[in-house]
Amino acid sequence: MTTKKPLPVDLTDEQIDEFGREMEAIYDDIMQSRGESDRQYILGLIRTQRSMALIGRLFMYAGLFFLPAWPHAMAGWTATLLIMGLGTFMLGIAKILENMEIAHNVLHAQWDWMKDPDIQSNTWEWDTMSPSDRWMHSHNVVHHTWTNVLEKDLDVGYGIMRVTPLQEWHPKYLPQPVYFLLLMLFFEEGVALHEQALIDVVEGRKKASEFKPLAKRIGRKIWGQVRKDYIMWPGLAALVAVPISFFVPESPLLVFALVAGANFIANIMRNIWAFMIIFCGHFPEGVYNFTPDQVEGESRGQWYLRQLLGSANITGGSLFHVLSGNLSHQIEHHLFPDMCSNRYPEASQRVRAVAARYGLPYNRASLWRQFGTTWLKNLRLAFPGGKPQPEVARA
Amino acid sequence: MVAPDQQTPDPTTWRQKLSDVLDMFAFPLRTSHYVELVNPLWSTHQMQAQVVEVWDETKDARTITLRPGVNWRLNRPGQHVRIGIPVEGRHYTRTYTISSPPERNDDCFTITVKIIDGGRVSKHIVRNIKVGDYLPIGLPQGDFYLPDASPIQPLFITAGSGITPAMSMIRSLVAQERLPDTVHIHYAPHEFDVIFSKELRQLAAEKKQYHLHEVHTQELGEQKQTQGYFSEEQLETLCPDWKERDCYACGPPGLLAALEDLYEKAGLSRRLHVERFRADFAEIPNNAVGGKVRFAQSNRDVDADSETNLLRVAEDAGMNPPHGCRMGICHTCNTRLLSGCVRDLRTGEVLNESGAIVQTCVCAAAGDCELDL
Numbered sequence: 078m079t080t081k082k083p084l085p086v087d088l089t090d091e092q093i094d095e096f097g098r099e100m101e102a103i104y105d106d107i108m109q110s111r112g113e114s115d116r117q118y119i120l121g122l123i124r125t126q127r128s129m130a131l132i133g134r135l136f137m138y139a140g141l142f143f144l145p146a147w148p149h150a151m152a153g154w155t156a157t158l159l160i161m162g163l164g165t166f167m168l169g170i171a172k173i174l175e176n177m178e179i180a181h182n183v184l185h186a187q188w189d190w191m192k193d194p195d196i197q198s199n200t201w202e203w204d205t206m207s208p209s210d211r212w213m214h215s216h217n218v219v220h221h222t223w224t225n226v227l228e229k230d231l232d233v234g235y236g237i238m239r240v241t242p243l244q245e246w247h248p249k250y251l252p253q254p255v256y257f258l259l260l261m262l263f264f265e266e267g268v269a270l271h272e273q274a275l276i277d278v279v280e281g282r283k284k285a286s287e288f289k290p291l292a293k294r295i296g297r298k299i300w301g302q303v304r305k306d307y308i309m310w311p312g313l314a315a316l317v318a319v320p321i322s323f324f325v326p327e328s329p330l331l332v333f334a335l336v337a338g339a340n341f342i343a344n345i346m347r348n349i350w351a352f353m354i355i356f357c358g359h360f361p362e363g364v365y366n367f368t369p370d371q372v373e374g375e376s377r378g379q380w381y382l383r384q385l386l387g388s389a390n391i392t393g394g395s396l397f398h399v400l401s402g403n404l405s406h407q408i409e410h411h412l413f414p415d416m417c418s419n420r421y422p423e424a425s426q427r428v429r430a431v432a433a434r435y436g437l438p439y440n441r442a443s444l445w446r447q448f449g450t451t452w453l454k455n456l457r458l459a460f461p462g463g464k465p466q467p468e469v470a471r472a
Numbered sequence: 473m474v475a476p477d478q479q480t481p482d483p484t485t486w487r488q489k490l491s492d493v494l495d496m497f498a499f500p501l502r503t504s505h506y507v508e509l510v511n512p513l514w515s516t517h518q519m520q521a522q523v524v525e526v527w528d529e530t531k532d533a534r535t536i537t538l539r540p541g542v543n544w545r546l547n548r549p550g551q552h553v554r555i556g557i558p559v560e561g562r563h564y565t566r567t568y569t570i571s572s573p574p575e576r577n578d579d580c581f582t583i584t585v586k587i588i589d590g591g592r593v594s595k596h597i598v599r600n601i602k603v604g605d606y607l608p609i610g611l612p613q614g615d616f617y618l619p620d621a622s623p624i625q626p627l628f629i630t631a632g633s634g635i636t637p638a639m640s641m642i643r644s645l646v647a648q649e650r651l652p653d654t655v656h657i658h659y660a661p662h663e664f665d666v667i668f669s670k671e672l673r674q675l676a677a678e679k680k681q682y683h684l685h686e687v688h689t690q691e692l693g694e695q696k697q698t699q700g701y702f703s704e705e706q707l708e709t710l711c712p713d714w715k716e717r718d719c720y721a722c723g724p725p726g727l728l729a730a731l732e733d734l735y736e737k738a739g740l741s742r743r744l745h746v747e748r749f750r751a752d753f754a755e756i757p758n759n760a761v762g763g764k765v766r767f768a769q770s771n772r773d774v775d776a777d778s779e780t781n782l783l784r785v786a787e788d789a790g791m792n793p794p795h796g797c798r799m800g801i802c803h804t805c806n807t808r809l810l811s812g813c814v815r816d817l818r819t820g821e822v823l824n825e826s827g828a829i830v831q832t833c834v835c836a837a838a839g840d841c842e843l844d845l
Contacts, residue, residue, distance in 0.1 A: 105819070186803035
């Protein structure tokens with residue numbers, strides 16, 4: 078099979094097919110070797126993450142016992158903020174681990190092979206505002222099948238940004254550096270509203286009433302999240318603070334605000350981190366975008382090739398990889414989306430070697446280079462023009 | 473003192489409301505997911521049991537003592553329980569008969585597992601499960617148990633690990649000190665293959681009303697065919713009054729089939745109670761064949777070959793099941809296998825666990841199967 082317009086590589090169709098077969102061999106090898114140690118990895122990670130979230134929240138509470146109004150010697154703002162800050166940091170890390178390395182990968186069905194009824198892609202609900210099944214559709218189906226294809230992959234600019242010169246410039250893209258910042262801070266909310274149906278309503282292709290049932294579902298999930306972080310946990314603290322305030326002159330309102338604020342910071346921390354890692358996946362310098370006529374009638378080998386050219390990896394240590402949900406191995410994640418993430422590092426070694434043999438680029442650099450070029454590109458493409466991607470991708 | 477006419481709040485709704493509020497702190501999980509971190513036995517979303525003791529009954533059968541978590545319900549003797557077992561990272565669910573009586577007073581129960589030839593899960597339980605492991609469990613189920621009230625004279629016919637439900641019943645009757653006149657015929661290959669042999673023989677020696685007949689089929693040599701396996705003559709010899717007794721039987725399909733024939737001929741089918749082992753799956757022939765696919769929710773039966781993916785089969789039958797990439801990566805088409813067998817076209821791996829997740833776009837029928845679509 079050949080596409081109408083070839084992919085930007087100087088390989089023959091036979092070579093591309095062979096490349097696809099090599100990718101499949103790597104996939105088969107690793108998938109067959111999954112076993113007990115992989116199960117221990119995910120179970121241990123889930124235990125660690127949940128413990129961390131709980132201990133983080135308890136630290137926030139513990140910090141309240143050091144407010145300046147307490148009569149003991151250690152009381153004071155420094156101690157309070159230090160302890161609450163530690164709790165906030167732990168909760169933030171726990172949320173990052175949950176969203177990135179656990180939920181994202183569970184929802185990709187990476188752990189379905191274990192058949193563990195508690196860790197299944199169709200029953201897992203994650204700690205973010207977007208309902209799992211909605212996200213699975215917009216992400217697993219739309220984004221992973223149509224990676225970096227204009228007009229097909231909703232993630233190309235998320236409908237509000239110009240991320241490649243292949244997109245025609247329009248004055249609406251002028252404020253995109255501002256969108257970039259706002260999306261970074263409120264990534265969670267952005268993901269929850271990342272729906273084709275909503276775009277259709279905004280652009281007048283659908284009536285608002287058609288979006289209503291879906292909006293209700295998303296709304297329920299958002300309410301559950303807001304209730305937990307901004308009503309239940311701060312509320313409980315304030316409730317306990319009421320009787321205590323008769324002996325320790327400290328306002329229960331302040332207690333409420335402190336806990337709610339700490340939760341807010343933990344959420345923002347997760348938003349910024351998730352945004353940085355995810356934007357480094359497909360937008361840094363050197364990543365390729367495609368037009369619909371390049372993927373029509375695409376073969377399996379061409380599909381693999383597109384995933385390789387359309388994704389970028391981030392280098393770092395093993396802790397960094399875990400915190401990034403192994404999306405630092407974005408290329409491998411796109412080649413093998415249902416391979417359990419703890420195996421991406423070993424797949425990466427082999428994919429890199431294959432890419433080198435075929436003379437194909439393998440986009441891999443530090444977080445600062447990848448995020449820096451993403452940001453610069455965002456600034457540049459707010460204006461007309463922009464550097465077109467090379468005609469032929471070479472390593 | 474509470475006045476008798478005063479309405480006391482229903483504890484279940486009160487408790488339910490409290491747990492609903494507590495769950496709001498753990499959204500989208502449940503509080504139980506965090507309680508589990510402290511002690512898995514306290515979790516309420518998935519009951520767990522801890523292995524507290526293991527004991528080899530014979531060279532290939534082991535009794536495992538389990539301490540169940542909260543919300544456990546006492547078993548009736550003869551009932552079975554579902555247990556989840558991880559083997560090489562994969563989760564399997566198997567059903568095992570509880571071999572201990574409910575009268576046991578340490579809140580534990582036991583299962584007794586024998587290695588099936590080529591059985592990966594049974595081998596794993598017998599050889600690899602360690603004291604301290606946690607296993608997910610279900611509640612005791614099954615209708616193979618003695619009636620509570622009516623005084624019956626039981627005849628137990630058991631073979632191999634089929635002894636487990638009978639053992640639970642006998643132990644329970646002994647613990648309640650109401651063991652009636654009982655005949656027990658048990659088949660095992662050799663003397664040392666008899667599970668619970670020591671306890672049974674001791675019981676036979678101590679209790680006049682318990683009559684144990686062990687048949688060691690492999691030790692009979694030439695006479696194995698005539699005297700070893702179950703027959704009407706043998707039953708007449710060992711238990712002449714079998715027609716007056718209620719028979720509780722558990723063992724391999726051959727034995728149960730022979731018993732059913734006999735009782736039907738005698739017009740006594742209602743006196744026979746049988747418990748089967750899990751039905752064996754048919755062997756998959758080397759040249760793969762398709763089969764009848766049943767879509768349970770749509771109530772449709774379709775014939776399928778061994779290479780057309782099940783998503784296509786469903787669509788050709790006029791259905792529109794959920795699907796996405798049609799290449800096995802997005803898992804939108806995941807559904808559950810209710811029974812039967814499918815083959816993953818990518819790996820050639822055969823799925824035959826009921827409840828297994830099936831990606832319909834890359835799986836084909838491997839014999840008859842039933843899907844939750």
